[in-house]
Amino acid sequence: MPENPILEAAKEVFPEELLRYVIKSFDVVGDIMVIKVPPQLMEGRFRLAEALLKKLPYVKVVVRQASPHEGDYRLRGLEWLAGERRTETVHKEYGCRYKVDLAKTFFTPRLSYERLRVAKLVREGEVVFNMFAGVGCFSVLIAKLAGAEVYSVDVNPEAVRLMYENVKLNKVEGLVHVVHGDSRSIGLSCLEGKVDRVLMPLPLKSYEFLDAAIASLRGRGVIHYYDVERGRRDEVVSKLWRRVEVKIEELGARCRLLGARIVREVGPRLLQAVLDVEVSR
Structure with missing residues (x-):
């Protein structure tokens, strides 16, 4: 079974003792990847995103979910991490x-x-x-x-x-x-x-x-x-x-x-x- 892409990318960015904090779940919407980053790994989040772009050619943008869906419009906070600076895509x-x-x-x-x-x-x-x-x-x-x-x-x-x-x-x-x-x-x-x-x-x-x-x-x-x-x-x-x-x-x-x-x-x-x-x- 192929290794989880976030864990695989994280191994290139973080020391081994920090890998236990990696959140492996993610979404891909169109060509945008949405990841979650725990506090222990925030300092390396941009490097993690760059590593993901290199490993996943179908992904053109990586963003971090900064807050859950909330409000009448069900919107979540997003932070741009790597790739093209946009949040619109075709899924x-x-x-x-x-x-x-x-x-x-x-x-x-x-x-x-x-x-x-x-x-x-x-x-x-x-x-x-x-x-x-x-x-x-x-x-x-x-x-x-x-x-x-x-x-x-x-x-x-x-x-x-x-x-x-x-x-x-x-x-x-x-x-x-x-x-x-x-x-x-x-x-x-x-x-x-x-x-x-x-x-x-x-x-x-x-x-x-x-x-x-x-x-x-x-x-x-x-x-x-x-x-x-x-x-x-x-x-x-x-x-x-x-x-x-x-x-x-x-x-x-x-x-x-x-x-x-x-x-x-x-x-x-x-x-x-x-x-x-x-x-x-």
Whole structure:
């Protein structure tokens, strides 16, 4: 098995006694590599990045994640370390291309499988409401694979700008409707009773926006509900489901769990999960 590229590069930069501090996980988005550097290795971070550029010819930029995703726009702090001085790139995934700006919009390749999983569940003729669309990855893939109509909403103007470009880039202009605005207001007004499926891929807002998701459904539909929960992998889904089931019933709707899965680990004993819920108004 090939050695981890960060560890391999670190061996050229740091003495052996410091290698135990190396954080081996990383993301590659387009031609930009995002790494994490612990305090013990900060002094050599620029040399580490240069070594990575030499080892990985497909990487043109190396940045350090300086802070986690936070705020309404889900942005993270980034520090440039090596290569071209930019944060915009084009990421390829399942035959689609996405323009992304890592400093101004939310994007993670770690949701790649989840985007494909959901897209494969959608059927032609459905109307989909993507409440937290970002640069449009879920929406574009759904339109490409299922031929479904998608209302793709985000509050971040920079994400919306890139979403327009991604819709054109992937030739789904007639199917994906890009909307700049607050998805809760939209779900409770102009999309009320008009959609078959709702995506809620923003864990920190999903519970708060459930009323709008339910209101947007026409009779019966499916909500893909994302949230985070602390605990063991075998207990997180049941804890989330109990909370969501109670909330949906309080909102005057009926529901049943179609499926659920752990999406990824986002912190120590903190897991992101998705519930696929059928809801009847």
